[in-house]
Amino acid sequence: MSAKVSLLSAQGLGCERNDRLLYSGLDFELKAGEICQLRGANGAGKTTLLKSLAGLTPLQAGRVVVSLVGAEAVPMQLGVEGSTMNWSQSGLGCCFIGHRSGVKSLLTPLENLLFWYRLNHHDSRADSALAEELRAALGWAGLEQSIDTQCAYLSAGQQRRAGLARLALTQASVCILDEPFTAIDADGVVLLERRLEALAAEGRIILLTSHHVPDIANLRQIELRQSA
């Protein structure tokens, strides 16, 4: 993934669910290096918005445009009303960690991470050559002791950490995290906050939802208000 996003701009996003307007006319811009927390009451549409930005559900209204570093003059449209966002165009990637973190309980954290890595990165190195890097990522996530234990035998928080270990490896310039702090202990929360700051310092864009206010420098907040 060579391309880096310098500005992501959402214009007039809207969403309706079960005959209820969740949000409409939502505009925001995220610059490279920004960490943004999406706030809103339960049912305000936070997860829906994140899923549509990640390209899992179609945008119901509005459009999303990105500018790439070095090519700011030609903004690129990633998604428009009625279509799903297409992150894979021109080598952009998106790292999405949702409510369900995509960790298979029958596999070990290492196997899970390896599968995710292979899926998202073109890397011709053999599995054994990658293992060290992946182990380091899992070590960062606090799973040194359970790297080769099937996830079914790990606690909810440890399984969550196995999913979050992706943040130590991801090359994507946009990270979308849905409630990343759920089931994580106090040390883990600090660890994750520092990691997000480090990713932002590398010029990534981070969009997350959380019900507690993370202790992150220069945290931006966007409020999702119930429309009348």
Add this chain to the structure above:
Amino acid sequence: MSTLLTVIRHDMKLAFRRPADFVNALAFFVIALTLFPLGVSPEDSFLVPAAAGLIWVAALLATLLSLNQLFESDAQDGTLEQLLVSGQPLFAIALCKVAVHWVVTGLPVILMTPLLAVMLQLPADLLPVLLVSMLLGTPVLSLIGGIGSALTLGLRGAHIITSLIVLPMYVPVLLFATGAVLSAQAGAEFDGQLAVLGALLALALALAPFAIAAALRISVSQN
């Protein structure tokens, strides 16, 4: 290409970590067929003409039984979302998943068939025709089943709805497959029926992956 190998290896590994899922279909196949000589009649006059049809019906139902494992766990644990976000071609991933499903459910059924054919008194010279019809037909069952199981992801009573969607589309496969064996039994030409089965397989291989991919996208966006 390497991504597809990754998906195949991943799914094979998962299948072998929980063999119960596919042993289930095989066990059903064997048990259902052993019941016929016991429950109806062990006489040649019943078994010889019925054997091929019985084997095919049992194989079809065994496939149906195993369909819901195809995407259900991926949808529940969020793997499906990760597959979509990765931007890899979803139709190719779907094809790999169906291929693995066939290898762990359809192939064991075919391998078990010669044994059960002996038990059901199927004339030995018909066995090759039956096996070819199964080699051509059971992948079609898996491919069509994939569409049904992707469409019903996350629904309550998904199993029943999958069967309702998929069974009508299984009927042509069943007709041509058993038709081939019956023709061979009557001493007539049977390559026409096998050719139709081959055509069905080609058609399913070409179209089903796209249908499955579209159905998966809809399912993910709804849940």
